[in-house]
Amino acid sequence: MVVITGGGGVAVCTCQYSRRLFCGGPTLSIPRTNRTVDSQPALLIGCTTSRRRITHTRTSSSSSSSGGGRRRRMTTSAAATSATETLKKGIAEFYDQSSGVWEDVWGDHMHHGFYEPASDVSLSDHRSAQIRMIEESLRFASLSDDSVQKPKSIVDVGCGIGGSSRYLAKKYGAKAQGITLSPVQAQRAQELASAQGLDANVSFQVADALNQPFPDGQFDLVWSMESGEHMPDKTKFVNELVRVAAPGGTIIVVTWCHRDLSPSEESLLPDEKNLLDKICDAYYLPAWCSTADYVKLLQSHSLEDIKSEDWSQYVAPFWPAVIKSALTWKGITSLLSSGWKTIRGALAMPLMIQGYKKGLIKFAIITCRKPAL
Numbered sequence: 001m002v003v004i005t006g007g008g009g010v011a012v013c014t015c016q017y018s019r020r021l022f023c024g025g026p027t028l029s030i031p032r033t034n035r036t037v038d039s040q041p042a043l044l045i046g047c048t049t050s051r052r053r054i055t056h057t058r059t060s061s062s063s064s065s066s067g068g069g070r071r072r073r074m075t076t077s078a079a080a081t082s083a084t085e086t087l088k089k090g091i092a093e094f095y096d097q098s099s100g101v102w103e104d105v106w107g108d109h110m111h112h113g114f115y116e117p118a119s120d121v122s123l124s125d126h127r128s129a130q131i132r133m134i135e136e137s138l139r140f141a142s143l144s145d146d147s148v149q150k151p152k153s154i155v156d157v158g159c160g161i162g163g164s165s166r167y168l169a170k171k172y173g174a175k176a177q178g179i180t181l182s183p184v185q186a187q188r189a190q191e192l193a194s195a196q197g198l199d200a201n202v203s204f205q206v207a208d209a210l211n212q213p214f215p216d217g218q219f220d221l222v223w224s225m226e227s228g229e230h231m232p233d234k235t236k237f238v239n240e241l242v243r244v245a246a247p248g249g250t251i252i253v254v255t256w257c258h259r260d261l262s263p264s265e266e267s268l269l270p271d272e273k274n275l276l277d278k279i280c281d282a283y284y285l286p287a288w289c290s291t292a293d294y295v296k297l298l299q300s301h302s303l304e305d306i307k308s309e310d311w312s313q314y315v316a317p318f319w320p321a322v323i324k325s326a327l328t329w330k331g332i333t334s335l336l337s338s339g340w341k342t343i344r345g346a347l348a349m350p351l352m353i354q355g356y357k358k359g360l361i362k363f364a365i366i367t368c369r370k371p372a373l
């Protein structure tokens with residue numbers, strides 16, 4: 001059972017998929033108004049679950065003044081908490097199981113590569129394409145290489161096995177801290193940092209991006225490479241990114257989004273929701289949002305230079321390449337030994353290609369700067 005709060009009402013969803021998070025009303029998406037965690041109930045973005053799997057009960061805010069309403073509120077908030085914990089556990093286990101296979105075949109960057117459109121690429125080019133993704137993201141955000149202005153402290157939110165943290169720490173001579181939900185990833189990330197002599201500058205820990213273990217205003221660069229899609233509460237996610245950014249600091253979010261809705265649309269089409277549901281199941285994702293939704297969330301803070309771009313065309317060769325590598329002898333044996341969660345993830349790869357081809361899935365970069373004091 002899951003709860004979606006917002007707009008004064010509470011939508012309670014009883015879902016056969018109790019592990020599926022925030023499978024809310026079919027049309028719930030980020031409201032057009034700006035929200036903050038302090039002034040509004042947390043925004044839990046509604047999802048794409050197919051209607052036949054769910055039943056809905058709607059309770060109005062007026063009933064919440066009664067004892068029954070209070071009890072219901074407590075029950076629903078407990079349900080939301082438990083759904084969040086279930087999702088976090090699923091994400092942690094998924095990456096605990098699959099990160100070794102990924103590293104064996106693809107190395108230490110667990111994100112898309114950036115390719116020139118229509119270019120022909122070999123496997124070794126994919127690794128350099130992943131580095132290009134980092135460099136293009138920094139360029140898009142106009143991050144300076146200048147010795148005075150370059151970032152000195154970096155947080156890598158959803159760090160995987162720390163590929164970005166180590167790369168950025170070396171590039172800028174900066175200190176980097178990575179957080180992930182997966183204990184296996186945090187440990188491996190630290191081992192790789194030690195092996196590269198980076199222990200003094202780079203550290204990793206298991207922590208939640210929605211409740212980061214850092215004081216306000218600490219980081220010159222807040223980096224989230226392909227972790228935002230896992231966040232069940234995008235408002236809280238963005239609030240945390242903004243909170244930990246230092247004055248004058250840069251925030252870079254590179255993430256999977258669904259297409260922007262047209263002004264006449266309330267939600268995605270049923271077949272689009274169905275496709276995203278299947279992907280959510282395989283990769284432990286809650287509901288998706290659009291790039292425009294992220295921009296609106298950032299606009300609700302006093303940020304400068306908010307920019308976004310659709311990079312789908314630059315990542316097109318990525319999933320076909322991942323499928324090709326999974327079908328090699330090494331890929332198949334690694335997959336088979338890594339467990340059902342990884343195998344299910346592999347089986348869902350063609351769905352990502354389908355989503356991109358339909359124009360439903362967008363590979364988005366969103367950047368901004370926190371004003372200097």
Ligand SMILES: C[S@@+](CC[C@H](N)C(=O)[O-])C[C@H]1O[C@@H](n2cnc3c(N)ncnc32)[C@H](O)[C@@H]1O
Binds near residue numbers: 159160185207
């Ligand atoms: C696809 S991997 C990306 C890894 C890394 N950014 C990279 O580019 O190599 C997604 C990462 O997001 C992390 N993640 C997902 N939800 C998270 C959360 N709530 N808090 C912290 N990390 C989270 C996962 O543990 C995983 O490390």
